Amino acid sequence: xxxxxxxxxxxxxxxxxxxxxxxxxxxxxLANLRQNTFVSVVTVGTIALALLIASLFxxxxxxxxxxxxxxxxxxxxxxxxxxEPAPLAVTALKGRIMNIPGASKVVFVSQQEAEKRLRxxxxxxxxxxxxxxxxxxxxxxxxxxxxxNRDTAQxxxxxxxxxxxxxIGEVQYGEEWVKRFNSFMNLFRLMGMLLGSFxxxxxxxxxxxxxxxxxxxxxxxxxxxxLVGATRFFIKAPxxxxxxxxxxxxxxxxxxxxxxxxxxxxxxxxxxxGVNPASAGLSFLPPAHLAGILLGGVLLGFIGSATSLRRFxxx
Amino acid sequence: xxxxxxxxxxxxxxxxxLNDITLKIPKGDFVFLTGQSGAGKSTLLKLIYAELSPTxxxxxxxxxxxxxxxxxxxxLLRRNIGxxxxxxxxxxxxxxxxxxxxxxxxxxxxxxxxxxxxFHMLKQLGIEDKVNATxxxxxxxxxxxxxxxxxxxxxxxxxxxxxxxxxxxxxNKEQILEIFKExxxxxxxxxxxxxxxxxxxxxxxxxxxxxxxxVIEDGGAAPEHAAIGEDGYEQ
Ligand SMILES: Nc1ncnc2c1ncn2[C@@H]1O[C@H](COP(=O)(O)OP(=O)(O)O)[C@@H](O)[C@H]1O
Ligand SMILES: [Mg+2]
Numbered sequence: 399x400x401x402x403x404x405x406x407x408x409x410x411x412x413x414x415x416x417x418x419x420x421x422x423x424x425x426x427x428l429a430n431l432r433q434n435t436f437v438s439v440v441t442v443g444t445i446a447l448a449l450l451i452a453s454l455f456x457x458x459x460x461x462x463x464x465x466x467x468x469x470x471x472x473x474x475x476x477x478x479x480x481x482e483p484a485p486l487a488v489t490a491l492k493g494r495i496m497n498i499p500g501a502s503k504v505v506f507v508s509q510q511e512a513e514k515r516l517r518x519x520x521x522x523x524x525x526x527x528x529x530x531x532x533x534x535x536x537x538x539x540x541x542x543x544x545x546x547n548r549d550t551a552q553x554x555x556x557x558x559x560x561x562x563x564x565x566i567g568e569v570q571y572g573e574e575w576v577k578r579f580n581s582f583m584n585l586f587r588l589m590g591m592l593l594g595s596f597x598x599x600x601x602x603x604x605x606x607x608x609x610x611x612x613x614x615x616x617x618x619x620x621x622x623x624x625l626v627g628a629t630r631f632f633i634k635a636p637x638x639x640x641x642x643x644x645x646x647x648x649x650x651x652x653x654x655x656x657x658x659x660x661x662x663x664x665x666x667x668x669x670x671x672g673v674n675p676a677s678a679g680l681s682f683l684p685p686a687h688l689a690g691i692l693l694g695g696v697l698l699g700f701i702g703s704a705t706s707l708r709r710f711x712x713x
Numbered sequence: 714x715x716x717x718x719x720x721x722x723x724x725x726x727x728x729x730x731l732n733d734i735t736l737k738i739p740k741g742d743f744v745f746l747t748g749q750s751g752a753g754k755s756t757l758l759k760l761i762y763a764e765l766s767p768t769x770x771x772x773x774x775x776x777x778x779x780x781x782x783x784x785x786x787x788x789l790l791r792r793n794i795g796x797x798x799x800x801x802x803x804x805x806x807x808x809x810x811x812x813x814x815x816x817x818x819x820x821x822x823x824x825x826x827x828x829x830x831x832f833h834m835l836k837q838l839g840i841e842d843k844v845n846a847t848x849x850x851x852x853x854x855x856x857x858x859x860x861x862x863x864x865x866x867x868x869x870x871x872x873x874x875x876x877x878x879x880x881x882x883x884x885n886k887e888q889i890l891e892i893f894k895e896x897x898x899x900x901x902x903x904x905x906x907x908x909x910x911x912x913x914x915x916x917x918x919x920x921x922x923x924x925x926x927x928v929i930e931d932g933g934a935a936p937e938h939a940a941i942g943e944d945g946y947e948q
Binding site for chain 2: 625
């Protein structure tokens with residue numbers, strides 16, 4: 399061996415630039431997943447379970463919300479007339495009512511029609527209708543409102559606009575019912591939000607602690623990398639990619655599990671919830687929500703890893 | 714060149730582990746750091762690769778003051794210093810190849826170059842057949858060599874080893890020391906902490922003796938001047 403200082407000629411670096419580095423980091427992340435099977439399974443499993451619980455909650459919430467929205471179809475404004483208006487006047491009135499923002503449908507119920515309905519209702523008890531003729535019953539207009547215009551305040555302002563129209567008689571809209579329904583919806587959403595955020599915090603806590611433990615289990619690796627001269631970014635990048643992959647994998651698994659849960663017992667759970675047995679059952683989450691779950695998984699993995707790494711990388 | 718100027722170091726609340734140390738290790742030197750357990754050897758080494766910073770005084774490497782180094786500059790310093798840790802610090806779930814490759818991956822070397830260089834290094838240390846084994850399947854002496862390979866694979870300017878012969882048999886000790894000498898011949902400054910008297914007396918190198926955090930003896934002799942020992946053993 400020669401006595402001269404003979405440091406090796408350094409080969410050209412192949413991993414310069416973002417993409418060269420990125421491919422190195424990704425392959426490192428994949429190798430880590432393979433080499434730390436147990437730890438990876440635990441992390442992915444935790445994320446999947448956490449997201450499954452959250453998405454079950456979401457599924458039930460979305461369905462209940464949808465159902466409650468359906469109830470609000472009962473929010474109807476009815477105009478009663480002292481005297482049955484002429485057909486031409488009816489058409490004109492209909493047009494003017496539809497022009498009020500928020501109106502979605504107007505149905506005219508003539509005195510005749512009203513009587514027919516009453517008879518249908520009292521089928522088998524016709525004796526009660528003895529002496530009742532069509533002119534005893536008032537003609538009316540039944541107005542449905544847009545879904546987005548069923549707030550207590552919105553209904554009230556619709557009614558006041560309605561009253562300004564000439565030829566409109568008495569207006570009834572079940573004020574109390576609207577109020578009660580809307581405060582129920584507000585309470586329902588508030589509960590949903592509270593429960594949801596509580597669940598989200600719990601999930602975040604559990605997942606980030608699991609990741610913290612798994613990263614703690616590999617603190618030697620972080621230490622060695624630091625001691626051989628790796629920069630903070632170099633140490634963290636593969637772990638962050640790993641976290642993202644674990645999060646995405648966990649999310650996919652949770653959606654699969656959700657599908658299984660859905661088809662085995664939730665699909666037909668409508669009867670159990672005691673509403674609308676005709677359309678029996680809950681519907682599955684819409685694609686936007688599924689995308690949200692995937693994003694949630696990725697964020698969980700990424701944020702969980704990033705915060706834990708801050709603890710253990712002290713280069 | 715490694716310089717310490719009036720360096721003191723205390724762990725939180727404890728009596729100082731190092732007390733007012735001033736010394737200079739020239740480039741290309743080969744130095745043994747010795748003293749009883751607890752004398753401060755490991756602490757001194759950690760100051761050199763900036764795992765610790767001194768409570769008082771300055772540490773300079775090639776003129777660069779480590780106490781003024783920013784966090785992001787520390788990695789660059791460490792790339793020039795190979796360290797063989799007392800507990801090896803090998804990663805148990807990576808192969809020998811992967812363990813040694815870490816040093817070069819950090820520098821951004823390409824995969825093929827890394828493979829070639831690591832294999833060459835392992836061959837020099839006589840463990841090329843273990844390239845795909847995991848560390849826990851190796852003997853102590855073999856693990857020590859892997860740790861050495863990781864420290865030396867990028868031809869560092871400085872090699873630091875903390876009790877490298879601690880639990881090795883005599884034959885292994887000789888071979889490991891031989892590797893240090895070869896690295897030194899190639900121009901690497903070598904600092905070895907050991908309390909093994911035999912290792913020191915057989916080597917005829919500069920010996921810095923610590924006691925309770927102070928230098929109590931510095932048998933300073935640069936390698937050129939210590940070429941022939943008393944027993945005629947040629948270096
Ligand atoms: N991490 C630590 N925290 C507190 N005290 C420490 C730590 N490491 C070493 N010491 C103390 O510092 C002194 C020097 O230790 P060390 O440098 O490890 O000595 P040596 O390597 O010569 O055996 C000892 O008294 C030891 O107890
Ligand atoms: Mg020690």
